[in-house]
Each structure stands twice: as structure tokens, then as C-alpha cells.
Amino acid sequence: MLDQFGREISYLRISVTDRCNLRCRYCMPAEGVEWVPHGAVLSYEQIIRIVRAASRLGVEKVRLTGGEPLVRRGLAELAGALKAIDGIRSVTLTTNGLLLADQLPGLLAAGLDGVNLSLDTLDRTQFAALTRRDELPRALEGLEAALAAPHLRVKLNCVPTGENDGQLVPLAELARDRRLDVRFIELMPIGLGSTLPRRTEAEVRSMLETAFGPALPCDQGGGDGPGHYVTFAGFTGRVGFISAMTHQFCHQCNRVRLTATGFLKTCLQYDQGVDLKALLEAGAEDDALLAAMRETIFRKPASHHFGGGAQARDEGRNMNQIGG
Numbered sequence: 001m002l003d004q005f006g007r008e009i010s011y012l013r014i015s016v017t018d019r020c021n022l023r024c025r026y027c028m029p030a031e032g033v034e035w036v037p038h039g040a041v042l043s044y045e046q047i048i049r050i051v052r053a054a055s056r057l058g059v060e061k062v063r064l065t066g067g068e069p070l071v072r073r074g075l076a077e078l079a080g081a082l083k084a085i086d087g088i089r090s091v092t093l094t095t096n097g098l099l100l101a102d103q104l105p106g107l108l109a110a111g112l113d114g115v116n117l118s119l120d121t122l123d124r125t126q127f128a129a130l131t132r133r134d135e136l137p138r139a140l141e142g143l144e145a146a147l148a149a150p151h152l153r154v155k156l157n158c159v160p161t162g163e164n165d166g167q168l169v170p171l172a173e174l175a176r177d178r179r180l181d182v183r184f185i186e187l188m189p190i191g192l193g194s195t196l197p198r199r200t201e202a203e204v205r206s207m208l209e210t211a212f213g214p215a216l217p218c219d220q221g222g223g224d225g226p227g228h229y230v231t232f233a234g235f236t237g238r239v240g241f242i243s244a245m246t247h248q249f250c251h252q253c254n255r256v257r258l259t260a261t262g263f264l265k266t267c268l269q270y271d272q273g274v275d276l277k278a279l280l281e282a283g284a285e286d287d288a289l290l291a292a293m294r295e296t297i298f299r300k301p302a303s304h305h306f307g308g309g310a311q312a313r314d315e316g317r318n319m320n321q322i323g324g
Contacts, residue, residue: 080110097142114153175237
């Protein structure tokens with residue numbers, strides 16, 4: 001469907017949990033995390049019902065996120081059920097990779113189309129400092145398992161914070177001999193991310209061109225979102241940039257988010273939306289659910305205002321609570 005600004009909304013990001021087995025500094029505090037009670041989290045049956053309604057509104061692509069989605073049991077079964085919904089042509093996953101190698105066979109059998117693996121450094125000591133867990137080997141095992149899976153689209157997402165400058169070139173170089181998109185995502189001032197430094201696309205691109213030579217144009221296809229891509233001489237894969245801060249792309253935004261507690265959220269920056277879990281638990285029929293979703297999506301805000309000062313109804317939660 002179209003929102004009030006004529007954007008076609010075809011992409012739904014679904015957080016299945018706020019829980020995670022890492023504590024990344026821009027996402028979660030080291031201690032004292034208040035988890036959502038299990039009873040407040042959407043059941044898989046509720047998620048399936050919401051996606052059925054979303055597909056009637058034109059949603060074609062679904063991404064499962066968290067927290068860390070693989071910490072929730074039975075995710076492959078959910079992925080398979082979502083792929084079976086008429087109109088849903090793509091189901092993908094965002095993960096830190098720690099549990100991916102073990103669970104990937106079931107996910108592939110369920111029809112998973114792609115994996116985005118979040119990784120900010122290849123240095124084990126730095127990984128432990130950034131995530132507060134010494135788990136780099138398991139993350140890399142998950143990446144290798146995904147790359148070994150035929151026909152699975154694999155992307156690596158890195159958030160440049162200034163602290164990992166020395167790792168940006170090694171991460172990009174993973175795309176030299178692999179069918180891999182390595183993407184650099186500008187840190188957005190959401191939750192703890194508002195307290196940390198960040199690198200811009202221009203700064204990262206300058207580092208990469210110093211190492212690899214001029215960036216070259218390449219095919220821009222195959223993505224669900226706002227990433228734009230280049231390649232370098234001798235590279236098999238691509239290098240991408242998602243730059244909400246310096247290259248605002250709100251005019252082409254095609255997505256909405258569903259939090260683990262069932263709140264349909266239309267823009268990352270704002271707390272506006274509708275509580276679909278409450279509607280379901282109040283006994284809403286399909287037509288009422290569809291009407292609430294249609295109205296909420298239609299009123300999707302025109303744009304974020306990151307860097308422009310606080311406004312009413314700005315989002316105040318951390319990323320694991322919103323959905324990555």
C-alpha cells in the first residue's frame with residue numbers, strides 16, 4: 001500500500017525477541033538490562049496472523065530481527081510458516097552469527113532467502129571490548145556457514161564508530177574473493193547510540209579508496225532497503241553504504257517495524273504506531289486488524305530528524321527493545 005507521501009510500503013521488519021547473547025555498546029548496557037516478560041512477547045501464531053494481514057496490504061518482504069532472533073526457539077518453523085503465506089516472497093534474517101552455524105540447516109530447509117550478519121571487527125580483543133563477550137570465533141563460524149550455503153544471499157553489516165577504524169579495510173576485504181556484500185552503516189543516535197562517536201560514509205569511503213583504489217560502479221540490485229553499492233578492482237563482492245545521517249533516504253523508505261511486544265512502528269525515530277498485540281488479545285477480527293494497520297501505515301512520518309534536536313514523541317528505547 002501507499003502511505004500519505006506516496007511511498008510504497010512492502011517491507012516488514014519483525015523483532016521476535018528483545019534478548020541477546022551479546023552486549024554491543026551502541027545497543028545495550030553492560031548490566032541491568034530489563035527484559036520484556038515472556039508473556040508480553042508476541043507468540044508465533046500472532047506474528048503469522050499479523051503477517052497475513054500485512055501481505056494483504058502489499059508487504060512482500062519480511063526480515064526477522066531481535067535482539068538476537070536465534071536465541072528464540074523454533075525460529076525455523078516461524079520462517080517456514082511466513083514463507084508459506086500468499087504474497088510473501090522473501091524471508092530473511094539479521095543475526096550476530098553466534099548460533100547461526102547450528103541452526104542454518106533448519107532455516108534453509110524452511111526456505112530462508114538471506115542472512116545479514118552484524119560484525120564490527122575481525123580483531124578478537126576488540127570484538128570482546130565492543131560486544132562485552134569473547135565470541136568472535138563463533139561469529140566467524142556462522143559467517144562461513146552462511147557463505148557455504150548455495151543460493152543464500154549474505155551481507156555483513158558493520159557500524160563504524162571511530163573505535164574500529166583499523167578494521168574497516170579488513171572487513172571490506174572479505175568481499176574480495178567472496179560472494180558477499182560488506183556494508184557500512186552510519187550509527188544513528190538511538191538509545192545508547194546517541195552517546196558514541198560515528199564515522200560518516202565519506203570518511204569510510206576515503207579509507208577504503210586509500211587501500212583499494214577508486215570505487216567502481218556496480219549492480220545495485222538484490223537489496224530490500226536503502227543501501228547503495230560500489231566495488232573495487234579485483235573484488236568478487238560489493239561494498240555498500242547505508243547512511244541515514246549524511247545521505248537521508250526517507251523519501252524512498254519502504255519499511256515498517258513490528259516490535260517483539262507487538263507494536264507496529266512506522267519510523268525508527270518516533271514512538272508512533274499501534275499496539276497490534278493489544279488488538280489481537282482484545283479479540284479483534286481480521287478486518288479490524290487490517291484497518292488499524294492500514295491507518296497506521298498511511299500516517300507514516302515524512303522523515304526522521306536525526307541531528308535536529310529533540311522533538312515530542314521521539315523514541316527513547318535502546319535498539320534491542322525496538323528491533324534491529
